[in-house]
Amino acid sequence: MTYTATVVGANGFTGGELCRLLVGHPNFDLVQATSRSNENRTLGHAHPNLRDIDLRFSSPDDLKSVDTLFAATPHGVSMSDIDRFQDAADTVVDLSADFRLPAESFYDDYYDGHSCPELLESAVYALPELNREKLSGAAFIAAGGCNATATILGLLPLVENGVLDGDEQVVVDVKVGSSEGGASGGEAASHPERSGVVRPYAPAGHRHEAEISAFLGLDVAFSVHAVDMVRGASATCHVFPEEPVSKADLWQDYRGTYDEEPFVDLVAGGGGVYRYPEPKSVAGTNRAEIGFELDPESERIVVLSAIDNMMKGSAGQAVHAANIALGIDEKTGLTQRGLHPVGAP
Amino acid sequence: MTYTATVVGANGFTGGELCRLLVGHPNFDLVQATSRSNENRTLGHAHPNLRDIDLRFSSPDDLKSVDTLFAATPHGVSMSDIDRFQDAADTVVDLSADFRLPAESFYDDYYDGHSCPELLESAVYALPELNREKLSGAAFIAAGGCNATATILGLLPLVENGVLDGDEQVVVDVKVGSSEGGASGGEAASHPERSGVVRPYAPAGHRHEAEISAFLGLDVAFSVHAVDMVRGASATCHVFPEEPVSKADLWQDYRGTYDEEPFVDLVAGGGGVYRYPEPKSVAGTNRAEIGFELDPESERIVVLSAIDNMMKGSAGQAVHAANIALGIDEKTGLTQRGLHPVGAP
Amino acid sequence: MTYTATVVGANGFTGGELCRLLVGHPNFDLVQATSRSNENRTLGHAHPNLRDIDLRFSSPDDLKSVDTLFAATPHGVSMSDIDRFQDAADTVVDLSADFRLPAESFYDDYYDGHSCPELLESAVYALPELNREKLSGAAFIAAGGCNATATILGLLPLVENGVLDGDEQVVVDVKVGSSEGGASGGEAASHPERSGVVRPYAPAGHRHEAEISAFLGLDVAFSVHAVDMVRGASATCHVFPEEPVSKADLWQDYRGTYDEEPFVDLVAGGGGVYRYPEPKSVAGTNRAEIGFELDPESERIVVLSAIDNMMKGSAGQAVHAANIALGIDEKTGLTQRGLHPVGAP
């Protein structure tokens, strides 16, 4: 079965990534990709990896009727255009934060409110590792934030297995690449200013705390640093459990949660160069690498989680969720393998 | 039809890339991957992108009998072990320089001679754009050098169409990533010393001049610079034709040579950010981007050529040639798409 | 007054940095620089920024008699050679960890013991912000570790002002550049493997915990990540005070501790691109940038600290301490200004 698909915001980074995934997906037929600034130009004009695709950007004002619409637009656009999106497609997958959080109060607390709160309840959070069942048959899907995704995947086994129940101290220190800022970055995103940084761009008060709180029930202390890579989000979660845990327990918990998951790899310790999760090992793939280390002195678990923010952290997660929603084998179109060696993808 | 395959030197960079390609190739079954230093360890120990592959390195001393053997060993190894390789497999594809050049004299002039010159004639140079016919059914294939490949692909249309006939001045200025040095780099390859460089590591007298001379009949002035990327080779060829040419002529020549080629894209001019060939646009793919610009003042053609040295410049070229040799559809296993945005892959 | 000086280990990274500082210092005369591997070669052979210096490496076995000897050797060398160093010079400044910690027990717990514990007491820890008084006239100085220095400078005002008294939870998440590994890095330090990483190379159990414990009286939860830069260490300290603090209080504490310090800048908030401490802003300088942010929700202070590991984190700190020990104006030779724009120094 093939589903026709539209990408709104296809000129941007996650929109371009959606196009990359959809043109390689046997069950989707990309029929429309919108851009206001590059209307009528080929997709290859914006995305050199799509030069062979015979499709031109069209205006988001004229949405074709399709089976599935993916929206990859800045915060606020989906909120205001959701009716048009739902009119145009049976299934809508939104990559923005507009429908991620399950209650209006989150938008009041962390954003500037919400203009369409009545739809919040109908949107299903896209992370399959958390929500696979609800995704089946869903008509409205909201993909998670990349930093939140990295964090949730790292901590989920601890929550599921009762190591964390919400009262413990958890510090999450995230390092992200420059593609997280989207294609329209300003002065701080210019190459001379952004190269070589370890820049604490959100040392406190990051909005993704809301997602983690909503979906894991944890109030984590969250900080995000920009580092010199383009793709990738890496979360280091410093966890202080109430009861001492052993490495064997942790392995059991993590394997229990993830052994059957097609897109999560456990990576922890051992030899060689790549001993722990690293964003460059998963760049270009829909995989998450998850690992941990135990610090007996401080009775701390250090959980490490690495994803590609363009993939598992947005477009890949969106397609994964759409696969599940539409009853397609969930791995379809998402089996790209990573590279080695590879620099700073 | 499925062919069993061995990779000798699988611990190294191009050997790892061969493994990546072969495990994703429907017509190959990777049954052996050798490493002396990591014997018995999983492939994932050396290559984090192969963690899911259930295969362990074995010793190159015990070669299984297979259909196809790929050798990705340092210069000199194939020369001395070629008999063992040919005993173990019906088809041998060598990635080193050991059998690339068509006559012993090249090895006397550019290397330290050759210990097995009698086999030179039987080896077919792997570049399909140059040698597709000879590759069909070939039992012994020698993959090209990455800098030579980038250069040959850039200049081939000018040679084929008589713009160059061997007497013109051609300067080739190449920029390459650090993976070209292989996995065993010394002090100069360490991150602190190698980062951020524009390092003229072979300003004159580079051995790849031999290949260009042998296969294009051109004596080019060749210089290679190391720059800060991991994958990629980019050749800028400054060509001074005897007769003035027009852009229209050039387009005709380049399209004539490459219109039917599945792995060559012409990229020249236009708008947007990506107007000319760039290595990061082809990273992880088997594609070459080729373009040109014309400088009326100096009656110069500037030919630009970009490849991934791990792919089109070695492992990808090897698999491409093997596909042709074995009668498999030549694109099989080589259709990976590039990424956008992407940093310094 | 001019002091003759020797650098042992001058071929290495911090040894080369010491040479850079000493040849530009009006009160020092660099008369000997040792290297075993580059004996008789010019300093410029190893350090391209010292090509104009008319001095050749000599053997560490023949130490000239000088006023001051700086040792920049791997862990263990000073321990065994300290007698020779002290015989050769009135003042010895050691950059290794060999004499940093004040008691043998630390070496038993965090290292493999100590072969010369009787001298531990006589060594003065070099960090002037902590130890300025003891440094005056000191004959034996041990420079701090780079990650420990970044952390101690970040947390010192909280300790001095009683916000922290040792029982609070403190998580320190450090990001460091590749020069921290020294000039002799192995496979993991090669450019292809080390580029673009966010690599948790010491998620738990890092030895610098010992220093922080010894000099601040805090048992911090410590993790170190390698990121893609050459110079720089950046510590993010997540601090959970027992009593709520206000930003005004924090400013007062930090200004109280650092207002008179010549090499500490407070950087916190404000506008523009550079709002918080960043390693690239202090690269090549002896400055530390220190800042903080307050997270009301989690009652967390996020302290940010950035230094150049080659300077404030080792060679600069060593010269700074030597200045104080010898009664030279402490800023002498250390007033290099940083660059803007600058990439990944």
Place this chain on the structure above:
Amino acid sequence: MTYTATVVGANGFTGGELCRLLVGHPNFDLVQATSRSNENRTLGHAHPNLRDIDLRFSSPDDLKSVDTLFAATPHGVSMSDIDRFQDAADTVVDLSADFRLPAESFYDDYYDGHSCPELLESAVYALPELNREKLSGAAFIAAGGCNATATILGLLPLVENGVLDGDEQVVVDVKVGSSEGGASGGEAASHPERSGVVRPYAPAGHRHEAEISAFLGLDVAFSVHAVDMVRGASATCHVFPEEPVSKADLWQDYRGTYDEEPFVDLVAGGGGVYRYPEPKSVAGTNRAEIGFELDPESERIVVLSAIDNMMKGSAGQAVHAANIALGIDEKTGLTQRGLHPVGAP
């Protein structure tokens, strides 16, 4: 003697670099730094390395009367404001291309003409290695372009010594960092798009050909590539002399031209990691590294030249020239030493 100084365009990259140099220069007193966009803000707001400087940006509309004015504004501004600049200061040093070329015809051919051609003759080209005598006492100085500077310094000894007399084939292949584009880069200058590139941004027809033609009398074939660094310009000049030359001849020529030059180092061949000129070796300094290699086969000289575009390629050259013009020791304020190791400054 101390000269008061103004920097117009101080918010930009070369303007900021001028401020860095002037505040550390014993004979200059920086009294005004203009910015329209950051009026009234501190210099540290734009330039984190100037946080300690007690000066605020002011409007370029109110120019104080000073001894020396440096203009670091985009092409076209000086042309139109030169009267105001000359009214405000006895000595004007312009960093733009507006008065670099000695005749209006160059502006007609390479730019969009010139609005103030009558002043072209009075402007002295700033490169001291070329023009030291004319600079003495000059009241109007035009600093060279960075790519042209790198090229001219590389080829000057060949011109001076008659190896080149204007008829030979010379190909110049330049690699530059992102700071060359100034602080106001657009989409192509964003970190995700600009990272990891080897991007032929001016394969043919670069305007700096005009400068090389004007000051060396050579019509070179010129191409410029953007590579992944922030500071630095590296020119590889492929030179085909009419008569064969020997390495000994070349050494004599290069040493003859540069032995007495305080800011030119010859670097060619030898051992170790740094065998040829490299931009990262000169980053942050006013030095040029110049070297060469000889290719007997093709009778080619490969000249290598590396500078920091912010320093020798603009702001440093400007201060150097001002020193000479004003009779100050020419090295004053320009003796910053480079770093080792260093990444991609």
Place this chain on the structure above:
Amino acid sequence: MVDCIECGADVSLYDDIEAGEILDCGTCGVELEVLNVDPTELDTAPELQQDWGE
């Protein structure tokens, strides 16, 4: 197949495995020494942990 001592995952073995050989666990990467074959018994080989540099 035997269970990894460190993480509990299946460790893939190979023909002609011999006592004394070192292999790694494909899941957690730990280095394991073959103590006995038939049945295969493994132990961790921590002394093999390479230093990573610091």
Place this chain on the structure above:
Amino acid sequence: MVDCIECGADVSLYDDIEAGEILDCGTCGVELEVLNVDPTELDTAPELQQDWGE
């Protein structure tokens, strides 16, 4: 001080220089072998050129 064989620049020497030692030229970086002392004679030592990798 003697002249460099490669580039002609002065090569700085040092006390107690001995025949057979290797030193480099500070200008062109070439590796030089000390053939004789008193007076000092140098020759290039090309076999020492390290390979740079490719």
